[in-house]
Amino acid sequence: MNDMSQAAPTADGRKIGGVLMEMKNITLRFGGVKAITDISFDIREGEIRAIIGPNGAGKSSMLNVISGFYTPQEGEVWFRGQRRQPMKPYEVARQGIARTFQNIALFDGMTVLDNIMTGRLTMMKSGLLAQALWWGRAEAEEVAHRAQVEKIIDFLEIQAIRKTPVGRLPYGLKKRVELARALAAEPKLLLLDEPMAGMNVEEKEDMSRFILDVNDEFGTTIALIEHDMGVVMDLSDRVVVMDYGKKIGDGTPAEVRANQDVIDAYLGVAHD
């Protein structure tokens, strides 16, 4: 396929590094149904990588493989130069891979602030006893993490709702809180499952800006799934195109747009 052969700075001067994550010949089956068939691609450090495709193409399944929610029957997952053994989702999260969900998975009963603080749980070191007894170290740690979380709250412009229970928020803001929680973990790789689904134009623009800013300011590597082609072409450095569980295209937005298979998958093809 049209893989970029080496690291290259993008037009706007961001640095794209070496391979951070590599999927090698991934096949995922549910019973007799193949959700993903023999797909390989890589994600480079610092880039925004999009996975696109029509409904049911296997995009979310792919994201679930990366984040450990699904274990593929065949293929290898390489992360930071090492082959990853089959892992539980919480272990993957502890390795520095944070994610958001297509249908939003937040803790509805907790405040925005508490939700975002959960993102930092894996970074808190104080033991159970120290925490339970609220000894100095645990308190100092909590304060430090709180400061980081406040930065993220400012960054995503959700100061006004920080004490609001998440269950009361409108959809667009929930999506933003979910992004904040994922960012709080300071991930090496950030997975976004349809970050703009169900949003109006204005909300989509906001979200696009946040994604770009996150990538720009923190240098976070991002892999995202999105339906809105315009958004994908504007945001991403490279795009993987999936259809019926197979990879049909891979390259820069311009290359993908010119790819005949991709055009056929999206617009349909005449059978004769």
Next chain:
Amino acid sequence: MVLPDTLLFAMEAALNGLLSGVMYALVALGFVLIFKASGIFNYAQGVMALFAALTLVGIQQGQVPFADLIHALTGVEMHGFGWTLPAVVAIVLTGIVMIGMAMVIETLILKHLVNQPPIILFMATIGLAYFLEGLGDTMWGSDIKAMDVGLPQGITGWIDESTNSLFGYGFYVDQLNIVAMVVAAILVTALTLFSQYSKQGRALRAVADDHQAALSVGISLRFIWVLVWSIAGFVALVAGIMWGAKSGVQFSLSLIALKALPVLMLGGFTSIPGAIVGGLIIGVGEQLFEFFVGPLVGGATENWFAYVLALLFLVFRPQGLFGEKIIERV
């Protein structure tokens, strides 16, 4: 000071009601804890208290577990190890048993029910309740045992004396109830601090809210569940000790869980302070109702008063006094 007899008797009844309310609250606490932390209504909480009490007495008095079963299978007769352990040692050992039980529950039941609706988990705890009851019976025998861990019992001298000098009538208050109050206060403070201000407390609330999201931020469900059930086991142990000391360790102890239900409906299923206040209201209400209305209707009102009160609450304020109002966006 001279007060009419009726008022004095009513005051005594109310005071004792307050304190026995604390005993109800101790059981209700265990329910609230698991419900808050894992969204499960743990039907087995009362049986866990019974099991903890049985185990404590068994360990303390050097009973051989499964003695009857061993006898029936192998013909070997073993009555006891012949020791009597200090109460503290027995309590610690029982605590370890409860932690072990939490691990087994996680491995055999909870692990297989990730992401299942709460009703499924609730049904599983019903099964657990019956299993534990049978297990307790097989392990330690079904005879009524006395719990002796050195808790003070009998009339509280200073209350008797001070009320006697004040009103010319001494109130009878059991020392055990005073101890229960202190224990409950410590327990509630510790649990509230833990769940509100600690890393594990936050993880616990996260797991209760959404399994998938909790996994995605790196929380191990296994660890949290073992933690929650260990704490619930510990609360059950405390309740088991207090109730065991009050009325002996017997299988009807598992029924005290029934009294916890109205307490929870009043206080709200999600509030630790609610469990305490609910317990107090039921305790006092029960005593006063029996005192004033009981004679008119032939007595024994304490058998149903709590449930009628709970029913009224269900009609007019289903989330209880302190429960979270359920917010549902449509």
